[in-house]
Amino acid sequence: MRWKKTLTMIEAHAEGEVGRVVTSSILDVPGATMLDKMVYLNTVDDTLRRFCVFEPRGAAQMSTNLLFPPTRDEADAGFIVLQGDQAHAMSGSNCICVVTVLLETGLVAMQEPETIVRLETPAGLVTARATCANGKCETVSLDMPPSFVESLDLSVDVPDLGPVRLDVAFGGVYYGLVSAGEVGLTIEPSAARALVDIGSRIHRAARDQVMLDHPDSPHLNTLGYVMFVDQRSNGDLVGATIMPPGRIDRSPCGTGNSARLAVRHARGEATTGDRVTARSIIDSTFEVALSEELTIGNRTAVRPRVTGRGWIHGIHQIGVDPSDPYPLGFKVSDCWGDAFDLLRSTA
Numbered sequence: 001m002r003w004k005k006t007l008t009m010i011e012a013h014a015e016g017e018v019g020r021v022v023t024s025s026i027l028d029v030p031g032a033t034m035l036d037k038m039v040y041l042n043t044v045d046d047t048l049r050r051f052c053v054f055e056p057r058g059a060a061q062m063s064t065n066l067l068f069p070p071t072r073d074e075a076d077a078g079f080i081v082l083q084g085d086q087a088h089a090m091s092g093s094n095c096i097c098v099v100t101v102l103l104e105t106g107l108v109a110m111q112e113p114e115t116i117v118r119l120e121t122p123a124g125l126v127t128a129r130a131t132c133a134n135g136k137c138e139t140v141s142l143d144m145p146p147s148f149v150e151s152l153d154l155s156v157d158v159p160d161l162g163p164v165r166l167d168v169a170f171g172g173v174y175y176g177l178v179s180a181g182e183v184g185l186t187i188e189p190s191a192a193r194a195l196v197d198i199g200s201r202i203h204r205a206a207r208d209q210v211m212l213d214h215p216d217s218p219h220l221n222t223l224g225y226v227m228f229v230d231q232r233s234n235g236d237l238v239g240a241t242i243m244p245p246g247r248i249d250r251s252p253c254g255t256g257n258s259a260r261l262a263v264r265h266a267r268g269e270a271t272t273g274d275r276v277t278a279r280s281i282i283d284s285t286f287e288v289a290l291s292e293e294l295t296i297g298n299r300t301a302v303r304p305r306v307t308g309r310g311w312i313h314g315i316h317q318i319g320v321d322p323s324d325p326y327p328l329g330f331k332v333s334d335c336w337g338d339a340f341d342l343l344r345s346t347a
Contacts, residue, residue: 001319002321003320003321004320004321005051005319006317006319007026007052007317007318008316008317009021009023009064009316010312011313011316012097013097014100014308014309014310014311015250015280015284015308015309015310016280016284017249017251018062018250019063019081019096019097019098019310020063020064020065020097020316021064021065021097022052022064023101023107026066026067026068028068028069029041030044033071034068034071034079034080034120034121034122035217037122038087038088038219041080041082041087042086046086047328048066049064049087051320051329052082053082054328054331055329055332056330057329060245060246061250063082064083065079065081065094065098066080066082067102072120075119076118076119077098077108077117077120078120079094079119079120080122083243084243084244084245084336085244085245086222087122088122088173088224089123089172089220090121090144090171090172090255091172091173091255092144092172092251092257092286092306093253095140095254096128096140096310098119099130100130100310100311101310102117103130103132104136105312110137111132113131113132113133114129115129115130115137116128121145123172123173124146124216125145127143128141128142137310140309140310141306142305142307144254144305144306145171145172146296146301146303147169147262147304148170148262148296148299148300149167149262149266149300150168150169150170150210150212150213151168152263152266153165154210156176156202156205156209157205157209158201159205160201161198164182164183164205166182167263169260169263170214170220170259170262171254171256171259171262172255172258173220173222173224174220174222174224174259175225176202176206176226176227177227177229177259177260178199178226178229179228179229180230180240181230183202185228187238187281188281189281192248192281195228195242195281196242196247196248200226200244203223203226206223207222210223215299216297224255225244225256227241227242227253229260235276235277236278236279237260237278237279237288238280239256239260240280240281241253245336246336248281249280251284251308252279252308254286254306257278258288258304260278261304262302262304265300266300270302271293273289273290275290276289285308287306287308288304288307291304
C-alpha cells in the first residue's frame with residue numbers, strides 16, 4: 001500500500017448506535033479548548049470530518065469520534081463527534097462508546113469495580129462512572145452537561161405540513177422535541193422512513209425559524225436534531241432522534257433524553273431523584289435520572305445522569321491512495337436521505 005494518510009479506529013456501539021473511535025494518527029486540531037476545535041472543524045477546515053464520515057470510508061449510519069489530549073487539567077481525555085452534517089458538541093451514545101474503548105483497550109487504566117473517566121467535550125465536562133468486571137466495561141453512567149429549556153409549545157410552520165408544535169431544549173446539543181402523535185405517527189421500526197421524512201422537514205423549518213441563545217457560548221446555538229417522543233403506559237419514554245443526513249438514532253439518545261428531562265422538569269413532571277427508562281426505535285434502553293437541579297446563566301437547569309452499555313465490535317483502519325479520485329469521499333442521496341441539502345455543499 002502507498003497510503004498518504006492513515007487512521008486507526010476501534011468500532012463500538014452503544015445500545016445499537018455505532019460510534020467509531022479514532023485511536024491513532026490524529027495529532028491535533030487547532031484550538032485552545034474542545035469547543036474551539038469543534039468551531040475550527042465546522043468553519044475553517046472540514047476535510048478531516050469528510051475523510052472520516054463520507055463514503056467510501058464511512059457511512060451514513062454511524063458517527064466518528066476524534067480523541068484528543070484534554071485542555072482541562074481535570075479531564076482524562078477530550079473528544080469531538082463527527083457526523084454527516086458537521087462536528088457536534090456532545091452525544092451520550094458516543095460518550096459511552098468512547099469510555100468503553102478507552103477502558104477496554106487500556107488507553108485509560110481500568111479499575112474494578114468502578115472507573116471514573118472525565119471527558120472534555122465542546123459542551124463541557126462529562127463525568128463517566130463505568131462499572132467494570134473481568135476486564136469488561138459493563139455499564140457507563142454519564143453526568144451530562146446542564147440541560148435547560150429554551151422554549152415550550154413553540155409553533156413552527158413546516159412547508160406542506162402546516163404548523164407543528166415543539167419544545168426546544170438543550171441537552172448537550174439543542175433539540176426540537178415533537179410528539180409523534182402531533183404528526184400522526186408512532187415510533188416503531190415500520191414507521192422509520194416516514195419519521196425520517198417528516199422529521200427532516202421539521203428540522204429544516206425549525207433551523208430557519210427558531211432563535212437560540214445559549215447562556216455560555218453562541219457557538220452552541222445550532223438546532224442539532226429533531227426528536228420524536230412518546231410515552232408507554234408503564235411510564236417508559238420512547239424516542240426517535242432524526243439525524244442528518246436522514247436517519248434515526250438506533251440508541252435511545254443521551255442528549256435527546258437530557259433535553260427531554262429538562263422539559264419534564266419545567267412542566268413539573270420530574271424532580272431530583274426521579275428516574276425513567278428511555279427506549280429507542282429498536283427497543284434498546286438507557287436509564288435516565290435527574291441527579292441535580294442547578295442554574296446556567298439565568299436559566300433553571302437540571303443535571304441528567306444517563307446510563308447505558310457499549311460494546312467493541314471491530315478494529316478498522318482507513319487511508320487514501322494518492323491516485324484515489326475521492327480523497328475526501330462523497331455522498332449520494334439514496335443513502336444520505338431527505339436531509340441531503342443540509343449537508344455542506346463543499347463536499
